[in-house]
Amino acid sequence: MKLSTRARYGLRALLDLALHQGEGLVQLKWIALRQQISLPYLEHLIRPLVAGGLVKSVRGARGGVTLYKPASEIRLREVIRLLEGPTGLVECVDNPATCERSAVCVVRDVWSAMEEAMVGVLDSMTLQDLVQREETKRQAAMETYCI
Amino acid sequence: MKLSTRARYGLRALLDLALHQGEGLVQLKWIALRQQISLPYLEHLIRPLVAGGLVKSVRGARGGVTLYKPASEIRLREVIRLLEGPTGLVECVDNPATCERSAVCVVRDVWSAMEEAMVGVLDSMTLQDLVQREETKRQAAMETYCI
DNA sequence: ACTAAGTCGATTATCTAAGTCGACAATTCA
DNA sequence: TGAATTGTCGACTTAGATAATCGACTTAGT
Numbered sequence: 470m471k472l473s474t475r476a477r478y479g480l481r482a483l484l485d486l487a488l489h490q491g492e493g494l495v496q497l498k499w500i501a502l503r504q505q506i507s508l509p510y511l512e513h514l515i516r517p518l519v520a521g522g523l524v525k526s527v528r529g530a531r532g533g534v535t536l537y538k539p540a541s542e543i544r545l546r547e548v549i550r551l552l553e554g555p556t557g558l559v560e561c562v563d564n565p566a567t568c569e570r571s572a573v574c575v576v577r578d579v580w581s582a583m584e585e586a587m588v589g590v591l592d593s594m595t596l597q598d599l600v601q602r603e604e605t606k607r608q609a610a611m612e613t614y615c616i
Numbered sequence: 617m618k619l620s621t622r623a624r625y626g627l628r629a630l631l632d633l634a635l636h637q638g639e640g641l642v643q644l645k646w647i648a649l650r651q652q653i654s655l656p657y658l659e660h661l662i663r664p665l666v667a668g669g670l671v672k673s674v675r676g677a678r679g680g681v682t683l684y685k686p687a688s689e690i691r692l693r694e695v696i697r698l699l700e701g702p703t704g705l706v707e708c709v710d711n712p713a714t715c716e717r718s719a720v721c722v723v724r725d726v727w728s729a730m731e732e733a734m735v736g737v738l739d740s741m742t743l744q745d746l747v748q749r750e751e752t753k754r755q756a757a758m759e760t761y762c763i
Numbered sequence: 764a765c766t767a768a769g770t771c772g773a774t775t776a777t778c779t780a781a782g783t784c785g786a787c788a789a790t791t792c793a
Numbered sequence: 794t795g796a797a798t799t800g801t802c803g804a805c806t807t808a809g810a811t812a813a814t815c816g817a818c819t820t821a822g823t
Binding site: 496497498512513515516519526527528529530531532533534 | 766768770771
């Protein structure tokens with residue numbers, strides 16, 4: 470039960486993008502550099518986010534990417550769903566047909582409850598929340614640094 | 617972010633065992649048969665549960681396995697931990713040293729919250745809860761069948 | 764035109780989970 | 794005692810997914 474690096478890197482990349490919103494288009498290479506992700510790999514991570522309507526990309530010279538909608542309207546649930554694909558924790562939860570026990574399986578209920586709990590957490594957070602936290606943390610770090 | 621078959625099969629096997637508690641020692645081959653898990657594989661699944669003190673095993677002819685303590689004292693969290701190993705959703709949550717960003721990483725906070733939510737669900741359920749649900753469901757199915 | 768970006772698909776590499784097998788140890792029972 | 798039965802253990806193989814790279818392509822600016 471491990472989170473894929475797609476999700477980990479992908480969310481970090483998106484947060485990085487959100488943190489640099491004021492500056493217009495952001496080039497992938499800078500995100501890659503800051504987040505220490507190889508550029509070709511980052512391209513793959515961004516793709517589903519573009520396809521999912523979370524990120525807008527502009528090709529050509531001086532192109533780059535930017536958020537398609539305000540960070541406050543981007544729920545982490547959506548982000549993770551796009552990055553990890555539609556399959557949940559266990560196949561039979563989303564797709565009962567894959568296991569003939571589904572209807573009576575109590576173990577399935579457990580996985581279902583677990584998934585609901587996770588989704589609940591992701592659903593309650595937006596990208597904006599992360600941006601705020603990041604800035605709070607950065608400020609706190611700054612202050613201790615100055616003292 | 618998939619649950620391993622170890623966890624899925626393992627919990628099913630344990631539940632099967634719990635459901636047959638009244639009958640003394642239960643042989644692995646019957647569990648394997650009922651749950652449609654290959655015997656050699658089931659042996660591997662049971663092992664950590666024995667090592668973890670959830671299951672007692674008796675070797676030799678007429679041997680078998682049985683719960684080491686009442687089902688009501690077996691938390692699912694413990695079961696999953698034994699089956700899946702100690703590593704959580706993301707390395708850096710349990711083991712901050714693996715990522716130098718850990719201290720300031722807000723993305724890590726997200727994973728941490730997710731993990732907490734999942735663990736909370738597992739912590740709130742015992743094997744006995746599953747046994748009861750199973751019996752309730754079975755009874756319900758029985759009634760509809762009779763009608 | 765030329766350069767600088769993102770896009771896309773093919774490919775490779777790496778890793779881990781999944782599952783099998785054979786030898787062994789313990790226990791029962793004849 | 795010895796043969797049958799049952800769990801134990803570790804080595805091995807396989808399969809599949811994830812991670813990551815690469816090169817050819819498209820699009821836009823200068």
